[in-house]
Amino acid sequence: MSGHYGWDGSDHHDSSYDGGGFTRAHSAYSSSSYTAPKVETRKSETKETPFTRPFETKSRDTSRSSKYVDFDPRRKQKTTKKNVLILSIDMTGSMGQWREEILDRCAMLYKEAQGYVGEELEILFTVFGDTPCCNDKVEVAPLGSGPELENYLQAFGRMQGGPNDCESAELPALYVLRNLDTSSAQSVYFFTITDELAYETPKGYEVLGISGQVPTTKDLFTQLKVKMGTYLILADVGNYSSRTLKFWEETIGKQHIAMLDDARRCVDVILGIVAKVSGQYEEFTRDLTKRQKGTEFGDINISTVLNATSLIEGGPMTPTVAVGEGTKSLLDPSVMKTKTLTKSTKETKSLLD
Numbered sequence: 001m002s003g004h005y006g007w008d009g010s011d012h013h014d015s016s017y018d019g020g021g022f023t024r025a026h027s028a029y030s031s032s033s034y035t036a037p038k039v040e041t042r043k044s045e046t047k048e049t050p051f052t053r054p055f056e057t058k059s060r061d062t063s064r065s066s067k068y069v070d071f072d073p074r075r076k077q078k079t080t081k082k083n084v085l086i087l088s089i090d091m092t093g094s095m096g097q098w099r100e101e102i103l104d105r106c107a108m109l110y111k112e113a114q115g116y117v118g119e120e121l122e123i124l125f126t127v128f129g130d131t132p133c134c135n136d137k138v139e140v141a142p143l144g145s146g147p148e149l150e151n152y153l154q155a156f157g158r159m160q161g162g163p164n165d166c167e168s169a170e171l172p173a174l175y176v177l178r179n180l181d182t183s184s185a186q187s188v189y190f191f192t193i194t195d196e197l198a199y200e201t202p203k204g205y206e207v208l209g210i211s212g213q214v215p216t217t218k219d220l221f222t223q224l225k226v227k228m229g230t231y232l233i234l235a236d237v238g239n240y241s242s243r244t245l246k247f248w249e250e251t252i253g254k255q256h257i258a259m260l261d262d263a264r265r266c267v268d269v270i271l272g273i274v275a276k277v278s279g280q281y282e283e284f285t286r287d288l289t290k291r292q293k294g295t296e297f298g299d300i301n302i303s304t305v306l307n308a309t310s311l312i313e314g315g316p317m318t319p320t321v322a323v324g325e326g327t328k329s330l331l332d333p334s335v336m337k338t339k340t341l342t343k344s345t346k347e348t349k350s351l352l353d
Helices: 021-025 098-104 106-117 148-155 170-179 217-227 242-252 263-277 281-292 298-308 333-338
Strands: 052-054 068-070 083-090 121-128 187-194 229-235 257-260 320-323 326-329
Touching: 068 148, 083 098, 083 106, 083 170, 083 263, 098 106, 098 148, 098 263, 106 121, 106 148, 106 263, 121 148, 121 170, 170 187, 170 217, 187 263, 217 229, 217 242, 229 242, 229 263, 242 257, 257 263, 257 298, 263 281, 263 298, 281 298
Parallel strands: 083 121, 083 187, 187 229, 229 257
Antiparallel strands: 052 068, 320 326
């Protein structure tokens, strides 16, 4: 695949992509591709960037007219479809190209996820930085389906991040727990993508329009795991330590963590987790092998994805037990009646750029 996967099912070349393969994926990422939201300054005062921001359509679809999207994290939302994916993305400088790589595969994420969970799917994107240290905002897009998702990802603002080793990953999680009603959904998957610790207790949560007492970050993720499949993609960008991993193992559990050092495989890993906890991991593995085998770095890409998902167990309505080196899904019979467990046989596209 050269560029990003198109919504019409075809590959579209993205001229901004340099085609550097595995070497590029493991080299230091630059934040030069990001454009921070403009702020108006007058003397020593800074005017905050509003939550409402125009779509940045760039060259991806020039036919779409520019319009505004509301990213206000105080807005309450309610899911309307049976299946929901929630992606909470660290947007600070250390995360380099991760948002861009997810953006390039947004159509792939949506269409392939439909093959595993069903056609009724909506996705919620939210981004975060370091709120208490740098006054970074938490931005939450509207729930969406189809091409509009790409617009939301493009329009998110870049976050500053701070000098400490914490980011505010707990704030989007608190938003999902308190401000997002998922009661009508049958399966919900929540992914946090970061390279840093979260704060042990939510700080700056007033930006979510929430007041009063809130749970500790560990209790917060424990509550989320009861309601939905809750996972962490721990990005290895060369700066996290054993302390980072220990924090997340104690907060979310090691069987809910996928460690990944290649941003371009992030969508692969998300799809692999969805497939694994819905009893379709063998299908996913065959699919992945078919897409990657024979490509220049296919074996490495396959190994990267399978290693990242190797410890994942459990999920929404799909508890698992260990069987040898893998896992066996113990699907609820009621879920079997409402979910299609065999992935569509449509032609698949390679995720190798």
